[in-house]
Amino acid sequence: MIELKDLSYVRLGTADLATAETFATGVLGLEVRERRRDALYLRSDQRAHSLCYFEGAPEEQIIGFEVENTAALDAAAAALEALRHKVRRGSAAEAQARYVSEFINFRDPTGNQIELVTRPQLSARRHFPSRDAGITGFNHVGLNSTDPVRDEVFWTQVCNARVSDRIGDIPLMRINAIHHTLALVQAAQPGIQHINHQVAEVDDVMRSYYFLREHNVPIVFGPGRHPTSGARFLYFKGPDGVVFEYSCGVGEIADEATHRPRQFTREPLSFCMWGATPGGLIPGV
Ligand SMILES: [Fe+2]
Numbered sequence: 682m683i684e685l686k687d688l689s690y691v692r693l694g695t696a697d698l699a700t701a702e703t704f705a706t707g708v709l710g711l712e713v714r715e716r717r718r719d720a721l722y723l724r725s726d727q728r729a730h731s732l733c734y735f736e737g738a739p740e741e742q743i744i745g746f747e748v749e750n751t752a753a754l755d756a757a758a759a760a761l762e763a764l765r766h767k768v769r770r771g772s773a774a775e776a777q778a779r780y781v782s783e784f785i786n787f788r789d790p791t792g793n794q795i796e797l798v799t800r801p802q803l804s805a806r807r808h809f810p811s812r813d814a815g816i817t818g819f820n821h822v823g824l825n826s827t828d829p830v831r832d833e834v835f836w837t838q839v840c841n842a843r844v845s846d847r848i849g850d851i852p853l854m855r856i857n858a859i860h861h862t863l864a865l866v867q868a869a870q871p872g873i874q875h876i877n878h879q880v881a882e883v884d885d886v887m888r889s890y891y892f893l894r895e896h897n898v899p900i901v902f903g904p905g906r907h908p909t910s911g912a913r914f915l916y917f918k919g920p921d922g923v924v925f926e927y928s929c930g931v932g933e934i935a936d937e938a939t940h941r942p943r944q945f946t947r948e949p950l951s952f953c954m955w956g957a958t959p960g961g962l963i964p965g966v
Contacts, residue, residue, distance in 0.1 A: 683757040683840045685856040689745040689801040690730060690779065691822060691876055693923060694737030701734040701920050708898055709878070709925060710814030714804075720778065725810075725878055726818035729780040729802035732876070739921035742873045743786070744822055745796040746856075751783060757797050758785050764839065771796070790835050791827045792871035814892075815885030816878045820931065823874030823924075826865040833865060845934055846909040849947030851963075853909055858933040860910040866963060875916060875924040875962070882929055883913045889927055893917050901961035905953030909945060914953075916962050924962065 695701045702721050705711045711723040714730045722730040735741075748754050758768045771784040781798035789795055810816055826832040833852045836842040842854035845861055853861035866874045880886060890904050893915075901924055902916040912928040919925050934940045945951035949966055952959040959966050 683760060683797070684748060684753060685746040685797075685840050685842065685862075686749060687747045687801075687857065688819065688821065688862055689728070689747045689781070689796075689798050690733060691819075691873065692733045692735060692741075692743040692745070692779075693873075693921070694739055694741030695734050695921055696736070696739070697920065698734055698736060704919050705732070705734070706811035708812070708893070708896060709919065710810045710812035710816055712809050712811055717778075722780075724804065724808050725816050726808050727803050728819065729804045731819035733779075739923075740872070741794070742871075742923075743794040743796055744824070744873065745779065745781070745784070745798050745801070747801050748797050748799060750799055754783055754785060754797055754799050760839065761785075761787050788871075789824070790832050791825060793824050793873075794871075814878075814889055814927065815880040815882065815929075816927075817881050818879050819877075820859070820879045820928070821862045821864070821877045823864045823866050823877075825868035825870060825872040825874050827868065827870070829865040829867055836863060836865070843937075843940075844942040845940070846943045846945060848909065848945040848951045851947075852942075855934060858935075858937070860912075860932045860934060873923060875926050877926040877928060879931065880927045880929050886913050886915050886927055886929055890915055902959050903953065903957050905955045905957035908951060908954040909943070 714722040714724045719736040721734045723732040725731045766787045769786045780802040782800035784796045784798040829850045844852045846853045854863045856862045899918040910931045912931040914928040916926045
């Protein structure tokens with residue numbers, strides 16, 4: 682079993698780093714950690730970085746998870762290779778470009794690029810956001826899945842994800858106490874379905890709602906409240922069509938041993954108990 686400890690970063694390819702920086706700092710509200718010739722590193726919490734835009738194709742999207750140590754990384758590589766996943770070891774230069782000690786790269790059954798890393802770096806410097814969006818940290822990601830039932834088996838049986846709740850066939854899965862760190866949403870191709878940052882309170886969600894409207898940022902879902910995690914949320918579109926989410930109050934699973942996933946119906950109210958329609962985010966609902 683591969684033990685995922687935490688979410689470390691998202692890497693997004695883009696042909697236009699300047700537009701990505703304008704969005705990340707002026708709209709999303711992250712802190713620039715470092716600019717390199719071909720990459721932009723952004724912070725949202727104590728992590729040295731949690732989002733990296735790099736010069737590349739927008740289809741190049743990668744999610745990094747932390748594992749315990751080198752032994753765990755080696756065991757993960759062996760387990761994935763035994764299941765016929767092609768595993769690539771990152772070079773020292775590539776690890777340095779991710780602020781980690783070592784990493785491996787592979788694809789999940791849908792084809793999403795996943796990286797497992799050791800010793801992701803933190804920064805002792807307090808996160809100092811570029812815009813007062815109220816961001817308290819990088820929290821979770823939604824992943825496209827060409828077969829959520831199949832991919833749930835991969836994430837729960839090969840990795841240590843546990844299903845907290847399901848909406849239809851969409852599993853909301855945790856790797857620690859947080860209600861979900863990963864969700865799998867039906868799609869025709871691999872990709873990141875959304876990237877979540879937590880904000881401090883519902884006032885931040887609503888302030889951003891008006892801010893984004895004023896700045897003509899496309900809002901795709903919300904404001905609303907998820908009946909699953911209890912989070913108050915807002916989803917909007919960034920460069921290259923990548924969807925970002927602000928939310929606050931995402932719940933925790935108090936009793937790991939006895940929690941049973943709840944099954945919600947696949948209807949709009951299961952995504953938003955206030956009545957916002959998720960059609961812009963979840964096609965066909
Ligand atoms: Fe979310």
